Amino acid sequence: xxxxxxxxxxxxxxxxxxxxxxxxxxxxxxxxxMQQAYYDRSKYNLVRVILGxxxxxxxxxxxQDAAQTPQHNVYTRAAESLASWRRKGILREExxxxxxxxxxxxxxxxxxxxxxxxxxxxLGQLYDYAEKVVYRHEQTFPKHKSDRLALFxxxxxxxxxxxxxxxxxxxxxxxxxxxxGRPAELEITDEYGVVHRVWKLADPHLINLIxxxxxxxxxxxxxxxHRYETSVTYMHERAxxxxxxxxxxxxxxxxxxxxxxxDEPRSLLPKPAFPxxxxxxxxxxxxxxxxxxxxxxxxxxGLGVNYNEFxxxxxxxxxxxxxxxxxxxxxxxxDGVAFIVAAAGGFDxxxxxPEAVRERLKQLHxxxxxxxxxxxxxxxxxxxxxxxxxxxxxxxxxxxxxxxLRSAEEAVEQVRSGAADMAFLIKPVTxxxxxxxxxxxxxxxxxxxxxxxxLLSGLAIYALD
Numbered sequence: 082x083x084x085x086x087x088x089x090x091x092x093x094x095x096x097x098x099x100x101x102x103x104x105x106x107x108x109x110x111x112x113x114x115m116q117q118a119y120y121d122r123s124k125y126n127l128v129r130v131i132l133g134x135x136x137x138x139x140x141x142x143x144x145q146d147a148a149q150t151p152q153h154n155v156y157t158r159a160a161e162s163l164a165s166w167r168r169k170g171i172l173r174e175e176x177x178x179x180x181x182x183x184x185x186x187x188x189x190x191x192x193x194x195x196x197x198x199x200x201x202x203x204l205g206q207l208y209d210y211a212e213k214v215v216y217r218h219e220q221t222f223p224k225h226k227s228d229r230l231a232l233f234x235x236x237x238x239x240x241x242x243x244x245x246x247x248x249x250x251x252x253x254x255x256x257x258x259x260x261x262g263r264p265a266e267l268e269i270t271d272e273y274g275v276v277h278r279v280w281k282l283a284d285p286h287l288i289n290l291i292x293x294x295x296x297x298x299x300x301x302x303x304x305x306x307h308r309y310e311t312s313v314t315y316m317h318e319r320a321x322x323x324x325x326x327x328x329x330x331x332x333x334x335x336x337x338x339x340x341x342x343x344d345e346p347r348s349l350l351p352k353p354a355f356p357x358x359x360x361x362x363x364x365x366x367x368x369x370x371x372x373x374x375x376x377x378x379x380x381x382x383g384l385g386v387n388y389n390e391f392x393x394x395x396x397x398x399x400x401x402x403x404x405x406x407x408x409x410x411x412x413x414x415x416d417g418v419a420f421i422v423a424a425a426g427g428f429d430x431x432x433x434x435p436e437a438v439r440e441r442l443k444q445l446h447x448x449x450x451x452x453x454x455x456x457x458x459x460x461x462x463x464x465x466x467x468x469x470x471x472x473x474x475x476x477x478x479x480x481x482x483x484x485x486l487r488s489a490e491e492a493v494e495q496v497r498s499g500a501a502d503m504a505f506l507i508k509p510v511t512x513x514x515x516x517x518x519x520x521x522x523x524x525x526x527x528x529x530x531x532x533x534x535x536l537l538s539g540l541a542i543y544a545l546d
Contacts, residue, residue: 182280198371243305
């Protein structure tokens with residue numbers, strides 16, 4: 082079962098800092114330009130913890146002699162910054178455990194439509210995927226996970242939430258959190274014009290009602306696969322260090338189940354078995370309105386491929402139509418698998434020939450399920466990138482010839498400037514596709530989804546010590 086917990090968050094003291102100056106986008110969405118802007122904005126900006134600048138004399142945290150060598154690098158500086166801000170009272174620990182209602186009001190990129198996405202911030206129990214409580218939807222990059230593990234160990238804190246989806250057609254949590262009409266205690270507008278609002282929820286009765294409502298839910302990771310998998314690794318490491326055995330899940334009849342604590346005092350609020358057994362998450366009901374998934378376009382470089390030969394090799398599997406430009410509206414109108422390829426010679430719309438593609442994928446990758454084979458991103462990666470362009474699965478995972486971009490304009494510009502050989506502009510994965518893939522145990526390639534907007538980092542911090 083899914084278990085959630087309130088926590089005594091570390092939060093910025095708004096009497097000492099302006100929140101807009103210290104919060105950030107998630108670490109993996111911070112460009113070098115954004116990093117510098119965050120540094121300039123405030124000496125207390127969270128970027129110094131989640132994605133600090135590297136210095137020429139930094140030690141190698143992953144070297145063979147790292148354990149025997151005094152360390153000085155982004156991870157030690159992150160820990161020093163966090164400790165210093167706590168000593169100065171820039172970050173203060175809440176007096177009581179709480180959950181936090183969280184809403185984001187935004188304009189859908191490329192349109193004038195305004196949406197609101199609602200959820201709540203809490204600690205979530207960590208589970209191995211095999212336990213079938215938490216489900217992933219895409220593959221991860223090994224390098225990212227080693228980086229996050231080093232940061233977690235150095236800081237002993239979770240400074241960013243991961244984004245979890247669950248299903249509840251009855252909107253139980255939303256009713257409990259948002260129907261009171263209370264004004265938000267915190268409101269921030271980020272650099273994309275997204276308005277973020279936070280409500281502190283410290284009432285034990287309310288907390289236990291929400292925890293009980295979440296017990297039977299299956300959770301799907303929307304954003305944060307690397308941090309989640311790293312946290313599970315950290316949980317197992319700490320359990321071994323502490324001599325603890327991770328016991329099977331308790332049943333709902335357990336006397337400490339939140340369903341039996343809804344009318345009990347604060348002392349009986351649910352809590353994890355040990356600090357590393359949970360991490361900070363934002364939970365969003367995928368049956369509620371407000372969820373937007375954007376496409377993540379692919380840019381390939383260093384290929385040494387003749388484009389005309391590539392077009393010829395793709396002909397048996399795709400209908401190819403010349404376009405005047407990167408017209409995404411044409412792409413959106415396509416019902417089947419389709420994508421636009423931008424190259425030095427112009428633009429082409431690729432429409433999959435379903436039978437030919439299915440047969441080729443079965444021949445090349447018999448392990449791919451029919452459900453996976455129907456996805457645009459799977460056909461693009463496994464057939465186009467790996468088969469037709471001869472990229473290896475490992476080189477893609479190691480980002481050797483590929484970049485991922487939200488902006489189609491930026492992707493096309495990289496081709497025009499010579500920084501890339503080809504750009505592949507794709508349609509977004511749908512929420513139904515994501516749900517079906519995840520709950521069936523299948524996965525999509527890395528960076529298959531781009532949930533918009535991102536969760537702000539710095540609204541709350543879960544300190545393990």
